[in-house]
Amino acid sequence: MPEPDSNAPYNIALLGCGTVGGGVARLLLEQPQRLAARAGRPLVLRRVLVRDPGKPRDPVLPPQLLTTDLSAIVRDPEIHLAVEVAGGVDWARKVILDLLAAGKDVVTANKALLAEHGQEIFDTGRRHGRAVAFEASVGGGVPIIAALTQSLAANRIISLQGILNGTCNFILTGMSEHGRSYAEALADAQKHGYAEADPSLDVNGTDAAQKLAILAQIAFGVAVPVDQISCRGIANIQAADIRFARELGYTIKLLAEAWLDGNQLSLHVSPVLLRHLTPLAQVRDAFNAINVIGDAVGHTLYYGRGAGQMPTASAVTADIIDMAVGRAQRTFATLSLWSGKDNGVTLRSRETVRTRFYLRLLIQDRPGVLADVARLLANHGISISSVIQHEALEGHEGDTVPLVIVTHTAPTGSVLATLAEIDRMPSVTAPSVHFPMED
Amino acid sequence: MPEPDSNAPYNIALLGCGTVGGGVARLLLEQPQRLAARAGRPLVLRRVLVRDPGKPRDPVLPPQLLTTDLSAIVRDPEIHLAVEVAGGVDWARKVILDLLAAGKDVVTANKALLAEHGQEIFDTGRRHGRAVAFEASVGGGVPIIAALTQSLAANRIISLQGILNGTCNFILTGMSEHGRSYAEALADAQKHGYAEADPSLDVNGTDAAQKLAILAQIAFGVAVPVDQISCRGIANIQAADIRFARELGYTIKLLAEAWLDGNQLSLHVSPVLLRHLTPLAQVRDAFNAINVIGDAVGHTLYYGRGAGQMPTASAVTADIIDMAVGRAQRTFATLSLWSGKDNGVTLRSRETVRTRFYLRLLIQDRPGVLADVARLLANHGISISSVIQHEALEGHEGDTVPLVIVTHTAPTGSVLATLAEIDRMPSVTAPSVHFPMED
Numbered sequence: 001m002p003e004p005d006s007n008a009p010y011n012i013a014l015l016g017c018g019t020v021g022g023g024v025a026r027l028l029l030e031q032p033q034r035l036a037a038r039a040g041r042p043l044v045l046r047r048v049l050v051r052d053p054g055k056p057r058d059p060v061l062p063p064q065l066l067t068t069d070l071s072a073i074v075r076d077p078e079i080h081l082a083v084e085v086a087g088g089v090d091w092a093r094k095v096i097l098d099l100l101a102a103g104k105d106v107v108t109a110n111k112a113l114l115a116e117h118g119q120e121i122f123d124t125g126r127r128h129g130r131a132v133a134f135e136a137s138v139g140g141g142v143p144i145i146a147a148l149t150q151s152l153a154a155n156r157i158i159s160l161q162g163i164l165n166g167t168c169n170f171i172l173t174g175m176s177e178h179g180r181s182y183a184e185a186l187a188d189a190q191k192h193g194y195a196e197a198d199p200s201l202d203v204n205g206t207d208a209a210q211k212l213a214i215l216a217q218i219a220f221g222v223a224v225p226v227d228q229i230s231c232r233g234i235a236n237i238q239a240a241d242i243r244f245a246r247e248l249g250y251t252i253k254l255l256a257e258a259w260l261d262g263n264q265l266s267l268h269v270s271p272v273l274l275r276h277l278t279p280l281a282q283v284r285d286a287f288n289a290i291n292v293i294g295d296a297v298g299h300t301l302y303y304g305r306g307a308g309q310m311p312t313a314s315a316v317t318a319d320i321i322d323m324a325v326g327r328a329q330r331t332f333a334t335l336s337l338w339s340g341k342d343n344g345v346t347l348r349s350r351e352t353v354r355t356r357f358y359l360r361l362l363i364q365d366r367p368g369v370l371a372d373v374a375r376l377l378a379n380h381g382i383s384i385s386s387v388i389q390h391e392a393l394e395g396h397e398g399d400t401v402p403l404v405i406v407t408h409t410a411p412t413g414s415v416l417a418t419l420a421e422i423d424r425m426p427s428v429t430a431p432s433v434h435f436p437m438e439d
Numbered sequence: 440m441p442e443p444d445s446n447a448p449y450n451i452a453l454l455g456c457g458t459v460g461g462g463v464a465r466l467l468l469e470q471p472q473r474l475a476a477r478a479g480r481p482l483v484l485r486r487v488l489v490r491d492p493g494k495p496r497d498p499v500l501p502p503q504l505l506t507t508d509l510s511a512i513v514r515d516p517e518i519h520l521a522v523e524v525a526g527g528v529d530w531a532r533k534v535i536l537d538l539l540a541a542g543k544d545v546v547t548a549n550k551a552l553l554a555e556h557g558q559e560i561f562d563t564g565r566r567h568g569r570a571v572a573f574e575a576s577v578g579g580g581v582p583i584i585a586a587l588t589q590s591l592a593a594n595r596i597i598s599l600q601g602i603l604n605g606t607c608n609f610i611l612t613g614m615s616e617h618g619r620s621y622a623e624a625l626a627d628a629q630k631h632g633y634a635e636a637d638p639s640l641d642v643n644g645t646d647a648a649q650k651l652a653i654l655a656q657i658a659f660g661v662a663v664p665v666d667q668i669s670c671r672g673i674a675n676i677q678a679a680d681i682r683f684a685r686e687l688g689y690t691i692k693l694l695a696e697a698w699l700d701g702n703q704l705s706l707h708v709s710p711v712l713l714r715h716l717t718p719l720a721q722v723r724d725a726f727n728a729i730n731v732i733g734d735a736v737g738h739t740l741y742y743g744r745g746a747g748q749m750p751t752a753s754a755v756t757a758d759i760i761d762m763a764v765g766r767a768q769r770t771f772a773t774l775s776l777w778s779g780k781d782n783g784v785t786l787r788s789r790e791t792v793r794t795r796f797y798l799r800l801l802i803q804d805r806p807g808v809l810a811d812v813a814r815l816l817a818n819h820g821i822s823i824s825s826v827i828q829h830e831a832l833e834g835h836e837g838d839t840v841p842l843v844i845v846t847h848t849a850p851t852g853s854v855l856a857t858l859a860e861i862d863r864m865p866s867v868t869a870p871s872v873h874f875p876m877e878d
Contacts, residue, residue, distance in 0.1 A: 027593050027735060038592040040773035135590070141736035143590030150589075150766070151574070151582030153477040154466050154756035279742065282721050287738075296466060297580035297753035299726075300743035303718065304736060314736035317593035325773050327589070327766040334479035334764050 007040065010324040013047040013073040013104075015095060016086030017057060020109055020136070021048070023313025024083060024320075026059045035317070039324040047073050049086075070095060074102045081323050083316060084108040093117050100130045105329065107319040109136035109312060115210035115226050118217060122338040131332035133319035138211040139164060139288045141311030142304040143318070147292065148218045149331055155294025157219040160258040164211040166286035166306040167202035168234050168254040170194045172271075173284045175242045176251060182237060194286050194307075204233035205254065205269040212256035212267060218335075219292075220258065220265050221343040230268040230350040237271055241360060241433060244388060244404045245273050248358075250437065251281040264348040273358050273437040351413030356385065356437040359405040359415075361422060362430040365392045369427045370403065376425075380418040382410040400429050406437065446479065449763040452486040452512040452543075454534060455525030456496060459548055459575070460487070462752025463522060463759075465498045474756070478763040486512050488525075509534060513541045520762050522755060523547040532556050539569045544768065546758040548575035548751060554649035554665050557656060557777040565778075570771035572758035577650040578603060578727045580750030581743040582757070586731065587657045588770055594733025596658040599697040603650040605725035605745040606641040607673050607693040609633045611710075612723045614681045615690060621676060633725045633746075643672035644693065644708040651695035651706060657774075658731075659697065659704050660782040669707040669789040676710055680799060680872060683827060683843045684712050687797075689876065690720040703787040712797050712876040790852030795824065795876040798844040798854075800861060801869040804831045808866045809842065815864075819857040821849040839868050845876065 012028065014021050027035065028045040036042045045065060053066040073079060082099045084092055084106060092113045096106050101124065108114070114121070114137055125132045135145045139162070148157070163169050167189055174185030186203070189195035201207050209229045216222050234254050245252050250273035259266045274281040279301050283289040288306025293299050305311035322328035363369045370389065377384060388404040407415065419432045451467065453460050466474065467484040475481045484504060492505040512518060521538045523531055523545060531552045535545050540563065547553070553560070553576055564571045574584045578601070587596070602608050606628055613624030625642070628634035640646050648668045655661050673693050684691050689712035698705045713720040718740050722728040727745025732738050744750035761767035802808045809828065816823060827843040846854065858871045 023735070031593075031595075034595065035593065038773070141739060143586055143739075146585060146590045147582055150761065151585045151757050152753065153760045154470075154474065154753045156473065277721065277723075279718070279721060282716065282718060289740075294753065296462070296749040296756070298744050298747075298750055300580060300582075300741075301728075302739075302741060304739035308737075310735040311737055314591065314593045314733065317735070318590050321592045322589060325769045327769050330764050330766055334477070 009042040009044045010039065010081065011044050011046045011079045012320060013049065013076070013079045013082045014045060015049045015073070015082055015084045017048050017050050017061070018085070019309045020312045020316065021085040022058060023309040024085060024316050025061060027313055027317045029059055029061070035321065039321045041324055043320060043324055046079055047076065049073060074098055079104060081105045081107060081320065083320060084110060085316060089113050089116055093121070096121055097124050100124045100128050100132070103128065103130065105131045105323050107133045107316060107323065109134070109316055111137040111207070111210045111214060115213040118214070118338040119223060119340055125332065131323065131329040133322060133328040133332070134214070135319050136312050136315035138214050139290060139302070140166070140304065140306040140308065141314050142288050142290065142302045142306065143315070144215070144290050144302050145218065147300070147302055148215065149335060152292060152294050152297060152300070155296045158260055158293045158295055160215055160219055160290060160292055161280060162212070162215070162256045162290035163253055163280060163283050163288050164208045164256045164290070164306065165202050165254060166288055167195045167199060168208070169283060169288070170286045171203070171234060172237070172252055172254065175237070175239060176246070177284070179239070181239050182235065203235050205231040208254060208256040208269045212258065212269060216258050216265065216267060217337055220260060220345050221341070222265055222345050222347070223338060223340070224267060224347065228347065230270070232270045234271055236433065238433070240402060241435070244360065244402070245358065247388060248273070248386070248406065249276055250274060251276055252435065253280060253283070255280070260345070261348070263344050263346060265345050266348040266350070266353045268350060271435045273435055275438055278438060351411065351416070353412045354409050355412065356409050356439060357407045357415050358435045358437050359407065359419065360433040361403045361405070361428055362400050363403050364427045364429060365397055365399055365401045366427070372425060372427065373403065373405070373422055376418055376421055377405070377407070380414045382414060382418060383408045409439065448481040448483045449478065449520065450483050450485045450518045451759060452488065452515070452518045452521045453484060454488045454512070454521055454523045456487050456489050456500070457524070458748045459751045459755065460524040461497060462748040463524060463755050464500060466752055466756045468498055474760065478760045480763055482759060482763055485518055486515065488512060513537055518543060520544045520546060520759065522759060523549060524755060528552050528555055532560070535560055536563050539563045539567050542567065542569065544570045544762050546572045546755060546762065548573070548755055550576040550646070550649045550653060554652040557653070558662060558779055561777040564771065570762065570768040572761060572767040572771070573653070574758045575751050575754035577653050578729060578741070579605070579743065579745040579747065580753050581727050581729060581741045581745065582754070583654070583729045583741050584657065586739070586741055587654065588774060591731060591733050591736060591739070594735045597699055597732045597734055599654055599658055599729060599731055600719060601647070601651070601654070601695045601729040602692055602719060602722050602727050603647045603695045603729070603745065604641055604693060605727055606634045606638060607647070608722065608727070609725045610642070610673060611676070611691055611693065614676070614678060615685070616723070618678070620678050621674065642674050644670040647693060647695040647708045651697060651708060655697050655704065655706055656776055659699060659784050660780070661704055661784050661786070662777060662779070663706060663786060667786065669709070671709045673710055675872065677872070679841060680874070683799065683841070684797065686827060687712070687825070687845065688715055689713060690715055691874065692719060692722070694719070699784070700787070702783050702785060704784050705787040705789070705792045707789060710874045712874055714877055717877060790850065790855070792851045793848050794851060795848050795878060796846045796854050797874045797876050798846065798858065799872040800842045800844070800867055801839050802842050803866045803868060804836055804838055804840045805866070811864060811866065812842065812844070812861055815857055815860055816844070816846070819853045821853060821857060822847045848878065
């Protein structure tokens, strides 16, 4: 392979030319001078692997670039770098392993792939002396991977808190600021192209959990299977919760969080009540943002568009430039990510994590119910910070009313056990709702 | 020189051991394993240049590291990297030029030096095949230099807006949120160690302008002498302006801004009225934040502590690691910053920049004054968006009252010319105040 620090043209194959791939192709084809100046050498798009070469595309690609034949890329000795923006896990895994074995460096935007097969892919890269870069896999245009691998390298990371799913944030913003129901806000997200026809992996928190698994590897050296991350989505948030949160001075956001305490790492994805003035609470619409606290740098935050064609293409192309300059190879060789080494950090069971909680019950509006609920909480050692129970409307006394309780800090396990008991009370008429709250 | 990609120990000399230098020394001496893991090789603090070796220090440095003799560093062939955290312009310039000529790479946190002598220093580095890194010179712990040089490298930068001076932001937060006068808020900043005994370079905007000059070089390839940046500080902001801004839905922040329009770059440092919910308006106390808009990535924001021992040491040490890994040398060689090349971008005169304005006048409370002011504005083609003139207190009719006018977008030159005329009106009893407003 030519040395990456030469000034010779740097030859790139694009695997996939959908939304993100089209954006990368646009930058490579339409901004050659800009990119050559930033990379110190021409960046040449040499091949684009597609399923259907006849499909109309924007940008229009020179037909001789298009191929349906992966082996034409794997076997082309002139190609330095393969950029995987096709998505999917099994196909992408196989292809990337082949490309690394064939001596190509790889850029990928594939979070699901890295969350599931990070170690195999990185081991293969190391074995063949090749590198993998993946800035676009988390946070779209937000350079969170560069921040953690380079800019904050002097720090022990203490915590990460991210709004990592733009779809969920768009829906929650619609509920908070425009008074929409969950269903209305979801429909609006679909209309704007922020949510897929089947939005399950976004709204159930899986997408955010995959991204959190990648960040946990970089920041804490921990390889966590995604299904071991405690994960709750946004589908059970009701307009009433949004309103009560606001009344309490809070905003509900879907957060992916990691907290290190000694050598114990707590990871979860959950709706969380954040104080209105907290920077993350101000992140609106489809934007992403990640709070990172390091022991030296203190609190930092990174904000931008978490998805979309050109923001994601910006991140992919930054990786391409880092490869062409030769920086990404050094980062890859130095950091030994997904190396399988045990650094002593273990996962903490969610039950032992202490936090404040927002609880919402539907109770019968009659004497003694609040006393019974408060007694149960007290029996579990959970103290109450505040309560909201509004007067029932005239003529509706005796109906069901919502009761909102904010707890002081308590172990998650105790709160869940108490809620299980509360949900069995005859005067509690619907399953309780609970979300963690910012301290 | 040994190749930077070897696994051999990487030897560092620290020039200066004040607040920031002490923080860097602390990381190097107290976290050797962490830093070696991130750099792929041991980072060895080999020399610390100080004025007074007898002075008590925290952390305590092994006495054999201390030296008062710069030539012992310049001539030591084992030293790979010199880290300049002494400050001052003339001494630092001379020393860095000597060190580069002697074959050392250089990390510096010195914004005043780079703003004034960037080209000489970078040319010297290039001539001797050495590199300079300077993450800590702007934004303290906020990795804005890495974002612009690497993460956003695929973008044409369209605008930068930064809260780059923590002292000013602390003072403005104290005025906005605690109702303090400017003098009270400044005294509080001094008490907290956020302002020097002589705060002039902070509060008059010079510090922010130096940082803006550095960002303008990186983002737009423009070398701007600091004294050519239109620069206003915060010392003439009154508590009344803070209150009126709030009444209008705005917060006053000292911003350093750069906007590219075609090939014309507009640069200024000024108090600006930002809408309350704008992310920058939510940046409080001594924090810094920088908005960057790129043509591909869209809006991004970077936030963190802009000063202080460990946040700044975190940035300096990230540069040290980048040097030890060999990334910083590639960035330096590729980007050709301060190269003196003309890229066609020219500075736009402030007078031609169109923006909205907040104007505050003190006028006599009698009929016709508002009509006269409005007429003058209309004569200059400036239209009024809103006006605040509260009733005078009972018994004070005929006294002086403040008149606040928000204009629609207008050329800065026209607004200034109009204000000069307004200030000559007999019924206007004090010089007018004006600040740009977010659109």
